[in-house]
Amino acid sequence: MRTKTNWTVMILITLGTILILFPLYMTITIALKTPEDMLTSLFGLPKELHFENFTNAIRMTNFFNALGNSTMVTTATVVLTLLSNSLVAYAIARNMNRRFFKGLYFYFISAMFIPFPIIMLPLVKLTAGLHMTNLVGLTILHTVYALAFNVFVYVGYIKSIPVALEEAARVDGTSTWGTFWRIIFPIMAPINATVGILICLSTYNDFLLPLIIISDTNSYTLPLVQYIFQGQFNTDFNLAFASYLMAMLPMIIIYLFAQKWIINGITQGAVK
Amino acid sequence: MNKRLMPYYLMTVPAVILFFVFLTLPALQGVYYSFTNWNGFGDNFDFIGFKNYANLFKDSNVGNAYWFTFKFAVVVTILINIFSLLIAMGLNAKIKARNFFRGIYFLPNILSVLIVGYIFNYLFSNVFTIWGQNLGIEWLSTNILGSEQHAWIGIVVVAVWQGIAYNTILYLAGLQTIPHTLYEASNLDGANRWQEFWRITFPLIAPFFTINMVLAMKNSLMVFDQIVALTNGGPGRATQSISHLIYTGGFEGGEFAYQSANSVIYFILIATISIVQIRFLQRREGEM
């Protein structure tokens, strides 16, 4: 009975995918239509493809500038997070028997339970005072806030790495830093992949932090640009949807190519 | 200080300092401001003691935001878990093209919450209403986001549509750890599907259930992006979440100190919930 395809389930699952894909189908078709097309057929495929919606949206929202900002913040955050957070977690994981490090562990992970809005108002004052109302500040904040969850994930992983490897290295006279970069960091590749993916997604799609931190419109990230153009978009849905689609496209493309890898990585992260 | 430990201190201390400056310090500053009447700008403000806190408890807008947020979080958490468990079980059954379907169901997770909100905002106002009118369904023929009683359901729909993705993948991972032999044994015993689920499947994926509940709850308590994209807290204040209230009130209304007090209360509430959750989890893990 369990060896044959279960067609009832198959049909239900297929129907479910329609619910998931419908909004995306609408997004793509609306982005390619004109307002007149929408009056005649809201749901149908566009009769001819209107790519000028995309070119207009690119011009109007200065798309490539925002894409550059988003890419830069995301890349910088991912790299900084992987390098710094793993290091902190390593120091903690290898010294959990000491009160100071154990205290740090709980200090970091307790922040997982602090909702961001709580620190939002004072944070705005603070970052402004430190001249961090720009992309660099945003990157630093993302990296620092990632610590809470990542210390939790990394420490769990590092604990499972046998200490014997490091002891051998130490006997050879390698410094603690050298041991980490040369021995531990490479072993952490799978968990780094997971953390990297999660950080990449959350940073790229984040809206609230850039909204309150970034002042200069030239530094706006993609979600922020969609927000800021609502007033203009309201009168032209086709233009708006072209812009939405373009903002989502980089992640969708990455997902198409690295889907299995991303899903496995995320599964790993949560199971740990 | 022990010389061998030195590198470890160097590895952690900068992070601790940054963490303190950008997380703990603002939290403390928030507490400080909450005892003042500062509007966030201007030079002068006075200490007013617990007046902000006293006012908070009299403020129906604050009560309303808490009510909405908790109602929303509970409903979303339950719905997400039911649907994602069902989908995960479907994906774990004998079907063709499993990886393809898994890929589709996970897709919403990689999309920006704000943009998904904008897309649904359009669908709610211009697409679903047309279906409602054509099919003669009364409640579908007007924009659900415009109704004081029902707008929150619209936000739930969007949050669930997007939130299912992540939890489905986790449940699927959990289901795949269950050996098939267990089911075969229960088949021989003549157990029906329902018994099978409660006796075998559910106990074995219980840890995943816990993780999923906690994650879904945490995310939905912080709901902000969907609110901005869909209703901006309206109609009236029917869908104003706590985050949204702190943002709009704190900046827009010149209530910087007042909303700081609100943040402190919110923190105490969340901390309590978290502690209860952790206690509960620890006890459960002990039992297993």
Place this chain on the structure above:
Amino acid sequence: MKLGKYIAACLLTVLVLTACGAKEESGRVQVEFFQNKPEAKGSFDALIEKFNSSQSEIKVVQVNPPDAETVLKTRVVKNDIPDIIGMGATDTYSLLAQSGIFMNLTDNPLLNQVDETYVQMLKDVAGMDEVTGIPYSTNANGVMYNTEIFKELGLSVPKTWDELLATAQKAKDAGKIPFYLTYKDDWQTVLPFNALASNLEGIEFYMERREGTVTFADKYQEIAEKQLALMDYGHGDNFGKNYADGNREFARGESAMYIQGTWAIPEIRKANPDAPIGFFPLPTGNNPEENKLISGVDTLLAISEDSKHKEEAQQFIQFLLEPENSKQYITEQTLFSTVEGVTQDDPAVAELLPYLERGQVIDFADHYIPAAVQLNSVIQSFLQNRDIDGYLKKLDTEWDKVADRR
């Protein structure tokens, strides 16, 4: 190890470069112009383009976010105030002006070029003798109507409240939508409120309310009832449609009337350049003589006290005030100019001109209500639950609550 260092070095370089790159280009002084009207973005862009190419020292950059008042206040909290701020004469303006964040312009020659009446209006709104903003354009709030539908149905412009409802009823009987209500956006629900409140109780009410000698519950009964009465003449989904929907649908001739401000006309024409538009003040009582047009400062221009480029900012404002440029702006935006001698010739608003000339105008009521009361959402909520007593009580408690906190 090497790889790690290499990446870190690259990263640092990128960060430093972007941090510097954002700073300056070509040695021009960059002046930030922050304004709150999404409708006017294009018009200001055109004027800025003209200004930037007319000289080589100053480069003005426009910023126009949605929910601009919140964004502006966030910027103020950050101490990162734009050089020039264009906004309405609202309670937010008053709050910011009183906090001393705007440059004092009391004796500034720029003020000599604009109508004294509106300068006084700014003083009233801010509650200060100092002048910290240059009124640039004014608007009017009333009822837009589709002249073709009116002709077709044999309707005439209503002069009294009763006539207004009768006109709406006739449109309804003829199968037309009388008013295209756009109440998904809460600020749209305030438009009828402004007309009713300002006309029926006057602005003095707010001075007395501040003293605590009157309450909303005492005085606003009729205002609430009349606003509710208008709800009978909407369409099927009054709370499901927003401002943008309204502009589009009215442009397509979907409704006979549209309670709106003159600021919407350019948006409507974007959707249909030939939309047949007429405009009359919303009659709130039954004596046409007493009925005033709601008109307020649509955009005032203020300079940040902290700005490093005050001189350049004034140059830009001077440029905007040139009759030619003011004319271009109000023509594109169907607003009215504060600059002497600049007239609005758009036929769509021709019916309003006599009111303006006679001075039969009154300011927006909501400019006198603290933003923290969040009037918009209170009214939106009231129109849904139709509870007049609850609504007026809510206004009183919110008002007291905010006053208590200040």
